[in-house]
Amino acid sequence: MDSQDIISTDVLIVGGGPAGLATAIATADKLKQKGENKRIMLIEKGNSIGSHILSGAVIRPAVFKDLLTTGEFDGIPFDSKVNDDVTVKLNEDGGSSTLPFHPPYMSNDGNYIASLGQVCRYMATLAIERGVEIYTGFAVDSVIYEDGKVVGVKTKDTGVDHHGVKQKNFQEGTIVKAGITVLAEGTRGSLTKTVVEKLNLDNGKNPQIYSLGVKEIWQMPKDTVKAGSVKHTFGYPLRDKEEFGGGFIYGMTEDRVAIGLVVGLDYQDPSFDIHAAMQVWKTHPEVSKMLTGGSLMESGAKTLPEGGWNSVPKYYDDNLMIVGDSAGFLTTARLKGVHLAVRSGICAADAAVNALCNNDTSKSSLKRYEDLVNKSFIYKELYPT
Ligand SMILES: Cc1cc2nc3c(=O)[nH]c(=O)nc-3n(C[C@H](O)[C@H](O)[C@H](O)COP(=O)(O)OP(=O)(O)OC[C@H]3O[C@@H](n4cnc5c(N)ncnc54)[C@H](O)[C@@H]3O)c2cc1C
CATH class of the missing domain: 3.30.9.90 (D-Amino Acid Oxidase; Chain A, domain 2)
Known part of the structure; x- marks a missing residue:
């Protein structure tokens, strides 16, 4: 990415874990089914996909059948x-x-049993094959708003010393404007925290634990x-x-x-x-x-995140969706979140494509994401915990 540019994309995904990559793959597939050609970008702060992933991991595989072709499913590098x-x-x-x-x-x-990092690297190759642009090594630093609505993000400035002083190699972070921004940062996401607070998305919810x-x-x-x-x-x-x-x-x-x-x-x-x-x-x-x-x-x-359903914030707003651990989708009793991350990505992709095709990325349009989550096993697994 050229740091001087303001980049525009239709869908921007922050985070290349299972939630972000599932969102990317499913969005690309659903756009293709509709005959639409839109730009999908994914930004990951790790130097490569998988390098910041830490998990168990014992994975419930069924949800990948809803995301991938049979051949791709058979190729998942489960251990x-x-x-x-x-x-x-x-x-x-x-x-x-x-x-x-x-x-x-x-x-x-x-x-x-799997290395989740390996599974993510595999998912990234499938996303790239579908035309998703993946940029690694860029940490997204802040969310950009216009008229109180999310309109994109800015990546972190580089070339700044520990005291915040700009060095000779200073480069200002890149502004990425997006029709829809999907936060897939994982647990305790720094952007998610600021967005939840600014947009009051946890109103009436328990604090996350x-x-x-x-x-x-x-x-x-x-x-x-x-x-x-x-x-x-x-x-x-x-x-x-x-x-x-x-x-x-x-x-x-x-x-x-x-x-x-x-x-x-x-x-x-x-x-x-x-x-x-x-x-x-x-x-x-x-x-x-x-x-x-x-x-x-x-x-x-x-x-x-182990607060369960009552700690899940409202996970969509105008031009915005939050997926995976960032939304608090994890079944504590199972010690599992990968299948929920993938399912939430599939649901978010459906809502994103519907919104883009209707030229309406408002929260009333993206409520479709919530409706799909509520009908899915995410609700069933989280509600009693
Ligand atoms: C010890 C442990 C054991 C677990 N065991 C299991 C298990 O056995 N089975 C199971 O299903 N689940 C398990 N989980 C939970 C599972 O790992 C998570 O639910 C799952 O990884 C969530 O996926 P995600 O994509 O939401 O987030 P993550 O996997 O955390 O991915 C988030 C990605 O976003 C990137 N990112 C974050 N912030 C930014 C930013 N500002 N800019 C750019 N990129 C950013 C990160 O680098 C990371 O790559 C375990 C978790 C832990 C900690």
Whole structure:
């Protein structure tokens, strides 16, 4: 992008996670079906698609069938199909017991373990094939309004030092004007926060609440990992009625294991530290036996929006839609948001194309997005949580 230009597009998507990429793919497909030729841009702040993605991830695959062709669906780089799925209570004395049933929503029958970053890279190639313009390495800094309505965004200025002083290589951020702006920034999106506040989109809603997921990927010795195995833990080191959460251990191909601990950020004990708790969790024999002889390859942490339906803000306005984690679409009991992110992208794309074809991107037109979400499994999964 040339920093001096003001760029115009019909649809602008901020964020190249599953929600943004699904929006891009579905918008391109629906425009093609209508014989319309419109510009679709997606801006991702990571240096490449997938580089900022952090997830489990066990993915519910069915929604991808509504997004992709059969051949494309078959090509999704899932790692392995879940073939073993247990929930284990960890005791403080080092003992453990496996539940003889799955807690509600926790069954992973038919699901796949995957690197979500790889899945996103695959989705990006499919979006580009459909004519979507994807720009990586540009962080969107602010939303632009005219007459109180969203009309686009501005990317971050570059060449500014830590004190805010412009350097010789200063370049002003690019203004991107858009008929429709879709915010797909993921959890705690900085633009979403400002838009929700400015447009009062959370009026009458509960505040969003979050948990923090700390994740590591381990490389284990050859032939020691059962790919497709899923183990969720609860109990140690989290204290009953003090901290809410649990752990996950996902076996992947090439003897890799994805492990993590997710804990609600509403704990009261100020000395509790989720990163430290993760290290303590790893010392429990049920976990440590999975890691013996292995080495840590990657680690990271990210929040999950877990407030459920009553914390979802109004997720559309004039020229604006909010999708995926940014809208709070995550099923806490399942520890899953990817399928909701993709479904919300499909719903938003339908509303966007309808609005563009009717030359009406007002909120009354984009209410179609809300109607579609309410008819979808997003509403069904979130409402009771
Ligand atoms: C530890 C952990 C485990 C999880 N396990 C699972 C699981 O097993 N199964 C499951 O279904 N879900 C799981 N989830 C949830 C799942 O990862 C999310 O629901 C899903 O990734 C949401 O997709 P999204 O596209 O809305 O956001 P994200 O995947 O977060 O993508 C947002 C993208 O937007 C980009 N972005 C953000 N701000 C800007 C900006 N200003 N400018 C440009 N780009 C921007 C980011 O770099 C990122 O690439 C887990 C989450 C965590 C943290």
